[in-house]
Amino acid sequence: MARQNLTDRFITSRKPAKPGKRDDYPDAIVPGLALRVTDKGFKSFVLVARYPSHPKNPTRRALGNYGALSLERAREKARNWLELIGKGIDPQTHEAREKAAAQRRQANSFAAVAAEFLDRHASGLRKEKEARTIIEGEFVKRWGARPISDIEPLEVSTAIRAIVNRGAPYQAHNALGYIRRLFNWAIGTHEFGMETSPVERLKPADLIGKREARERTLLDTELRAVWDAADGMGYPYGPLFRLLILTGQREREVADMAWGEVDFEKHLWTIPAARMKGARAHEMPLSPAAVALLQSLPRHKGDFVFSTTGGAKPVNGFSKAKVRIDKRSGVAGWKIHDLRRTMRTHLSALPVQDLVRELVIAHAKPGLHRVYDQHAYQDEKRECLELWETRLRSIVEPPPRNVTNLEQKRAERAREIA
Numbered sequence: 001m002a003r004q005n006l007t008d009r010f011i012t013s014r015k016p017a018k019p020g021k022r023d024d025y026p027d028a029i030v031p032g033l034a035l036r037v038t039d040k041g042f043k044s045f046v047l048v049a050r051y052p053s054h055p056k057n058p059t060r061r062a063l064g065n066y067g068a069l070s071l072e073r074a075r076e077k078a079r080n081w082l083e084l085i086g087k088g089i090d091p092q093t094h095e096a097r098e099k100a101a102a103q104r105r106q107a108n109s110f111a112a113v114a115a116e117f118l119d120r121h122a123s124g125l126r127k128e129k130e131a132r133t134i135i136e137g138e139f140v141k142r143w144g145a146r147p148i149s150d151i152e153p154l155e156v157s158t159a160i161r162a163i164v165n166r167g168a169p170y171q172a173h174n175a176l177g178y179i180r181r182l183f184n185w186a187i188g189t190h191e192f193g194m195e196t197s198p199v200e201r202l203k204p205a206d207l208i209g210k211r212e213a214r215e216r217t218l219l220d221t222e223l224r225a226v227w228d229a230a231d232g233m234g235y236p237y238g239p240l241f242r243l244l245i246l247t248g249q250r251e252r253e254v255a256d257m258a259w260g261e262v263d264f265e266k267h268l269w270t271i272p273a274a275r276m277k278g279a280r281a282h283e284m285p286l287s288p289a290a291v292a293l294l295q296s297l298p299r300h301k302g303d304f305v306f307s308t309t310g311g312a313k314p315v316n317g318f319s320k321a322k323v324r325i326d327k328r329s330g331v332a333g334w335k336i337h338d339l340r341r342t343m344r345t346h347l348s349a350l351p352v353q354d355l356v357r358e359l360v361i362a363h364a365k366p367g368l369h370r371v372y373d374q375h376a377y378q379d380e381k382r383e384c385l386e387l388w389e390t391r392l393r394s395i396v397e398p399p400p401r402n403v404t405n406l407e408q409k410r411a412e413r414a415r416e417i418a
Contacts, residue, residue, distance in 0.1 A: 003028035006035055008071055016041035032058075033078040035066070043067075045074040047081055052090045061092070101193060108192040110151060111144035117182045127174075127252065129316060134175045135182065138163065148186060153198040160207055172208045214335070217342040220395045222331045226339075227396040229328035236306040237321035239293055244336065246290045246389065248343035248361045250277070251336050256314045257305040267291050268378075271362075282362045285382035287389040343388065350387045356380045 003026045004010060010025075017023040017039045024046070027033040032048045043066040048058050063069060063077050081091040114135050122128045142159055143151055156179060163172040176199070183197035204211065218226065223245070230241035244254050253271055262269050269284040276282050286294070294305070302311020318336060326332060340361065347357040360381050 001025060004035075005029065006033075006071060011035055011043060011066060011071065014043065027075070027078075030075045030078045030082075032082065033063075033075060034060075036060075045069060045071075045078070047078045049082065049085055051085060052088050108148050109145050110148045111140050113148045113186050113192050114140050114182060117185055121181075121185055129252065130174065131178050134171070134178050138175050139179055139182075148183075149193050151198050153200075153202060156198050157202055157207055160202075164208055169208055170211070173204055173211050176202065176204055176207065214338065214341070216334055216338045217345050218331065218334060218338060222329070222334070223342060223392075224396045224398075225329040225331050226325060227392075229325050229331075232328055233321070233324060235298060236308060236315050237318075237324070239297060240306045240315065241321075241325060241339075243290060243293060244339045245343060245392065246287060246293070247284060247385075248340050248347075248388075249284065250340065250362075251318065253282075253362075255306055255316075255318075258303040259299070259305055259311075260303055262286075262294060262305075264291065264295070267382075276362060278362070278364050280364075283376055283378055283381075284360075284362075285378060285385055287382075287385045289389050289393075290385075346391055347384065347388060350384060350391065352384045352387065353380065356384050360384050 001024060005028045006025065014023070014025070014035070014037045017037050019039050021039055023037045025035040025037070026048075027035070034046050034048060036044050036046050045063040045066060046060045047063055048060050050057070051059055051061065063074050063081075066074075069077070084091045084094055118132055118135065122131050138159060143155070159179075160172050160176050163169075163175055180197070180199040180202075183194065183199050186192045186194045187197060227242065227245060230238045230245075232238065233241070240254060243257075244251065247254065247269075249271070253275060256275060257269070257271075261271060267286045267288075269286055269290075271282040271284060273279050273281045297305060300307060300311030302309070302313070304311045304314040306315045307313060308315060322336065344357065344361055347360065348354075350357075356377055359377050
């Protein structure tokens with residue numbers, strides 16, 4: 001049949017083919033494109049071409065039904081198919097891959113991938129709970145149902161800037177680090193259709209600003225006020241704050257303490273490698289005050305020392321406890337990590353080797369010293385911590401002011417006059 005300049009008017013005017021027959025009307029504009037009309041009057045578009053799977057003979061393949069597929073769209077689709085055929089690609093195979101990729105994108109929503117990341121990878125993060133809170137609170141809430149591959153760099157930078165704008169630059173740095181790791185992990189698994197990361201070219205200094213190291217240490221009067229306030233808070237957070245001060249360990253290292261880690265006979269607390277920043281077990285000698293504090297705590301069925309769930313889970317979320325201790329102590333402008341920095345600053349005033357001071361707070365040994373010197377320094381650390389307990393006691397329990405002879409006489413004269 002001669003080629004026709006197909007139009008909608010021409011298509012709608014076609015009558016059904018003879019019984020048992022099909023009529024094809026080739027298009028004069030796109031080679032191989034034709035309108036097919038059945039004996040029932042059903043109309044569709046086909047493309048006649050030598051497909052890569054059958055290169056010897058021309059073959060008809062359906063493009064779509066007229067109505068569901070417009071004439072304009074049929075021509076566009078036919079041109080695309082012809083271009084693929086010219087490259088040796090079978091259009092149906094290509095479309096099947098595209099459809100599978102689209103389905104994969106929908107299945108791989110940001111929320112689903114984030115959940116996989118947290119379930120399979122977050123346990124390896126030093127601050128697992130913080131990672132979960134930030135990823136779920138800052139990013140899943142924004143992009144949850146969207147395909148992860150659709151997230152653009154501008155959207156990531158907007159989310160980070162929102163954290164900065166509410167006055168939390170340190171959290172913004174942490175959030176950028178976690179979201180970068182999430183996308184890099186998704187790419188590395190090859191499971192989620194990710195090939196590039198929207199975080200790749202986002203630089204913390206440009207987006208957030210330089211990360212300034214905190215230098216805040218508590219004055220002796222502030223440390224005494226916090227210590228006293230902790231005493232009035234009760235279990236679990238009161239003694240937890242005091243143990244942070246006594247040991248100088250990190251917040252989660254103390255909060256996640258388990259009874260199985262404590263050896264009361266040896267006065268020793270061993271933090272397993274899985275909970276340490278450097279992934280190395282840390283032996284922490286316990287001073288007499290630390291031992292007494294732990295022995296005074298309630299024992300639950302569960303193994304966690306500081307718990308509101310009967311020891312089944314450790315305490316989680318210090319924000320309310322921090323507000324309470326701020327209110328009780330009257331000390332403002334400090335963070336929980338500042339207790340660790342304050343303790344380490346006081347250690348510098350003690351007659352102890354600097355290496356021992358660093359080992360007490362679980363800082364790695366420098367250079368080759370770490371590799372070849374496996375001495376645990378347990379006795380030296382114990383001495384350091386006992387000296388710190390003595391110094392701390394002088395701060396939080398200052399001796400009464402000495403009364404001079406002159407003051408005694410003045411007091412006696414005042415009593416005589418009264």
